[in-house]
Amino acid sequence: MVTNRIRRFYSYLLLLLHICFLFILNPASSSTEDTAAAISRFREFLQINTSQPSPDYAKATNFLLSQAKSLSLESQTLEFVKSKPLVLLKWPGSNPQLPSILLNSHTDVVPSETNKWSYHPFSAHLDSHGKIFARGSQDMKCVGMQYLEAIRRLKASGFQPVRTVYLSFVPDEEIGGHDGAKKFAESDVFKNMNVGIVLDEGLASPTESYRAFYAERCPWWLVIKARGAPGHGAKLYDNSAMENLFKSIESVRRFRASQFDLVKAGLKAEGEVVSVNMAFLKAGTPSPNGFVMNLQPSEAEAGFDIRVPPTAEAESLERRITEEWAPASRNMTFELGQFKHRVSMLSKFGKPILTATDSSNPWWSLLEEAVRKANGKLGKPEIFPASTDARYFRELGLPAIGFSPMANTPLLLHDHNEFLHQDEYLKGIDIYESIIKSYASYVQHTRDEVLRDEL
Ligand SMILES: *[C@@H]1O[C@H](CO)[C@@H](O)[C@H](O)[C@H]1NC(C)=O
Numbered sequence: 001m002v003t004n005r006i007r008r009f010y011s012y013l014l015l016l017l018h019i020c021f022l023f024i025l026n027p028a029s030s031s032t033e034d035t036a037a038a039i040s041r042f043r044e045f046l047q048i049n050t051s052q053p054s055p056d057y058a059k060a061t062n063f064l065l066s067q068a069k070s071l072s073l074e075s076q077t078l079e080f081v082k083s084k085p086l087v088l089l090k091w092p093g094s095n096p097q098l099p100s101i102l103l104n105s106h107t108d109v110v111p112s113e114t115n116k117w118s119y120h121p122f123s124a125h126l127d128s129h130g131k132i133f134a135r136g137s138q139d140m141k142c143v144g145m146q147y148l149e150a151i152r153r154l155k156a157s158g159f160q161p162v163r164t165v166y167l168s169f170v171p172d173e174e175i176g177g178h179d180g181a182k183k184f185a186e187s188d189v190f191k192n193m194n195v196g197i198v199l200d201e202g203l204a205s206p207t208e209s210y211r212a213f214y215a216e217r218c219p220w221w222l223v224i225k226a227r228g229a230p231g232h233g234a235k236l237y238d239n240s241a242m243e244n245l246f247k248s249i250e251s252v253r254r255f256r257a258s259q260f261d262l263v264k265a266g267l268k269a270e271g272e273v274v275s276v277n278m279a280f281l282k283a284g285t286p287s288p289n290g291f292v293m294n295l296q297p298s299e300a301e302a303g304f305d306i307r308v309p310p311t312a313e314a315e316s317l318e319r320r321i322t323e324e325w326a327p328a329s330r331n332m333t334f335e336l337g338q339f340k341h342r343v344s345m346l347s348k349f350g351k352p353i354l355t356a357t358d359s360s361n362p363w364w365s366l367l368e369e370a371v372r373k374a375n376g377k378l379g380k381p382e383i384f385p386a387s388t389d390a391r392y393f394r395e396l397g398l399p400a401i402g403f404s405p406m407a408n409t410p411l412l413l414h415d416h417n418e419f420l421h422q423d424e425y426l427k428g429i430d431i432y433e434s435i436i437k438s439y440a441s442y443v444q445h446t447r448d449e450v451l452r453d454e455l
């Protein structure tokens with residue numbers, strides 16, 4: 001009897017404890033609501049078709065302005081080029097003398113082949129595992145919304161920034177950023193913002209460590225052209241255009257393999273080598289049903305997409321082009337994208353365009369610490385293998401860090417079925433909350449800032 005009563009007493013006690021735990025582990029149901037609201041705002045932004053070449057800028061702008069209003073942020077819409085709006089938001093700091101923080105993201109996305117997706121790329125479908133499928137879920141609407149959600153939380157907690165925090169939503173990164181970030185960086189508006197540090201996009205990481213980027217490779221678009229005497233298809237002779245071009249292609253191929261071997265051997269990261277890929281081959285004399293076969297043409301051309309890390313010696317690569325890939329002695333000429341696409345390798349101060357990732361750059365140390373505080377892991381800083389808008393800010397000599405907090409996520413930017421798991425998205429908000437808090441409360445002048453003030 002007694003033992004039975006004790007047993008019953010214990011089971012009641014257990015039940016009671018269980019109920020208490022449920023309450024403790026599932027705190028304020030408002031936080032569950034907040035989370036659901038954050039996910040739904042993210043999905044709403046993803047559902048706007050901002051696909052190049054004709055993004056729905058009006059809808060994206062209205063959405064962002066309504067977000068700004070709900071957060072009481074100052075806002076303005078800038079059009080450096082008509083109908084290509086850049087939305088600029090401002091959270092004023094208590095000390096406007098201190099250089100500000102710029103959180104940049106782009107609203108446009110690359111096109112999708114809808115029929116190759118499991119869900120429509122602008123449905124922002126949330127599957128039963130928690131994955132959100134949408135074009136832009138990784139590149140980079142996630143980041144733009146995470147900035148806003150982090151600010152929402154900081155504001156709710158009563159946090160006051162010392163430095164002013166700006167958010168720019170730029171319109172055309174996916175097609176080069178010439179009408180958005182580039183013109184913005186060159187503008188008086190930008191000058192007056194007195195920016196001290198820029199955060200921009202990075203890449204998803206399949207491991208548990210986030211990736212951060214301190215520089216990026218510079219695109220050189222090279223076209224080489226060979227000329228030679230034309231001749232009968234049956235004749236063996238020296239220095240035909242095709243033969244001359246092939247000598248170059250062999251040389252390019254050897255160089256490409258030597259660079260790729262460094263990556264394969266683990267000696268260099270992808271962003272640290274010069275990549276060269278043939279983009280086109282143009283030769284032959286057209287005939288109604290193909291090409292004339294019994295003729296060796298007098299001209300032949302090939303185009304290459306070359307990506308050069310800022311740490312590479314540009315002069316030695318140029319010498320390689322003029323001496324080995326397109327030597328005049330072999331009757332070859334070349335165009336380096338008519339120099340239009342050869343973006344400058346040096347900042348306006350004549351230094352390689354990269355952001356320091358050591359103790360000389362307090363923004364780097366603050367970022368590392370803020371990520372750690374939010375229980376995130378950061379991998380070794382890398383050079384971004386392709387181009388982003390961050391280059392326009394680095395060219396001004398400003399520090400810019402490429403960072404998209406997505407760990408445990410396959411790299412699917414520009415791919416079919418691009419997705420981000422909602423838990424990773426939410427974790428990213430924690431990370432930005434920590435970073436923005438740390439950046440906006442940093443009161444010491446950085447060394448560069450002191451130098452700038454003294455100039
Ligand atoms: C997005 O909008 C563009 C331009 O209006 C359209 O061509 C494209 O098909 C749309 N994309 C999708 C996936 O709906």
Ligand SMILES: *[C@@H]1O[C@H](CO)[C@@H](O)[C@H](O)[C@H]1NC(C)=O
Nearest residue numbers: 228229239240244329330331
């Ligand atoms: C270059 O062109 C000239 C004139 O057509 C020709 O005489 C010479 O053999 C060519 N040289 C080579 C290496 O192709």
